[in-house]
Amino acid sequence: MQSSKFIRTCSIWRALEVVGDTAVLLILEANWIGARRFDDLRERTGLLQSKLSDRLxxxxxxxxxxxxxxxxxxPRYEYRMTRKGLDLYWPALMMLRWERRWSQRSGGLRLKLRHRLCGQVFEPVPTCLTCGDEIDPRDVDWAEGPGVGWMAPLYSRRRQQRNSGEAESSLMVDVAQITGDRWAGLVLRSIFTGLRRFDEIHRDTAMATNILSERLSWLIGIGVIRQHELTGKRFEYRLTEKGLDYYPVLLMLLRWGDRYYVSPEGPPLILRHKSNAHALDPAVTCSCCGQPVEPHDVTFEILEAPAKTPENAA
Known part of the structure; x- marks a missing residue:
């Protein structure tokens, strides 16, 4: 039996080792919308100089x-995205999509995206290029691939929080609280792969029980998962619609991790789509023309978001 001191690795986890940090997400967001120099990044993110320097x-x-x-x-320097950094564009778009759909905050910033190929303002859509359909997690099967392995977890017990100043200048606040917490990402990975009971998630994540309890309570509190009662005073954790809609974020992180951190043996997870079980080929496409969107094909305009009211908050 696998020791409980080790966690099952996958490309999602390897991706979160790089981007699963709220300060990192702030920096990447700021860089995407034009902040390249240290002072510009510090002003845009609100991070302390020491933390900004460390994350850079x-x-x-x-x-x-x-x-x-x-x-x-x-000598003066600026920070530019590499090809590897540009390939985080699809995870970023899926985070933006989730934030637009589920954030409850008032005001803040938002982006209007325009696709150069069709000239239309668009919404990013998670799509399977094999069949052309929008991806629904209920239509995807997961299986362990040849590159699955085990590793020792070495992460902080505490969740990282953004302060109010950071939140005011950010496009993605609520979703970054989830993506910026690697333990929360690991819990969601377990549930998405069919492990729903406390003991199953505990074995899969190797988390201390008190940390796991805290993350589960937090994810319930923000409406991403819910408790479902079973027989004999037992229960399991299931995803809400809000939680299911987070799936494209994890999927695009998995895709990025497969590209840059896959083992020589092959991918850790194999994904199959729909009843005929064709290979899932995930992409982010334009809601208007259906073509995959790339950073150089998208222009954007930063807008002040209107405050949410009871009529438009749903």
Whole structure:
């Protein structure tokens, strides 16, 4: 039997080792919308100088950003997305999609996206390129692939919170609280792969029981999962519609992790789509023309979001 001190690895977990941090997500968001220099990033993110410097070093070391000199004397630098960083565009769009659908905050910022290929303002859609249908997690089967393995978890017990100043200048607040917490991501991975009882999730994640209890309570509190009572005073954890709609974020992180961190043996997870079990080929497409969207094909406009009222908050 596998030791409870190890967790089952997959490309989602490997991706979250890089981006599963709220400060990192703030930096990437700011960089996407034009902040390249240190002072601009600090102003945009609201991060302390020491934390910003530390996270930038991590992103450069991970190959997501590159530090480029743009003035020789005195030397001045800016941070640019590498190809690896640009490939996080689809996870970012799925985070933006979830935030638009489920965030309860008032005001803030939002983006109007326009696709150059068709010229239309669009919404990003998670799509299977094999069949052309929008991806619903209820239509996807998961199986362990040849690259599945086990690793020791070495992460903080505490969830990372954004302060109010950061939230005001951010496009994605609520979704980043989930993506920025690697333990929460691991819990959701377990539930999406059919492990719904406390003991099953505990074995899969190797989390201390008190940490697991806290994450489950938190995910229930924000409406992502719910308790479902079974016989004999037992219960399991099931995804709500809000939780199911988070699936494309994990799916695009898995795709990114498969591209950059897959083992020589192959992918850790194999995905099959619908009743005929064809291979799932996930992409983010334009809601207007149906074509995959790439960073260089999208323009955006930053808008102030209207405050939510009882009539439009649903």
């Amino acid at each position: 070093k991590r992103l450069v070391a991970a190959g997501v950003l590159e530090k480029v000199r743009y003035v020789d004397a005195p």
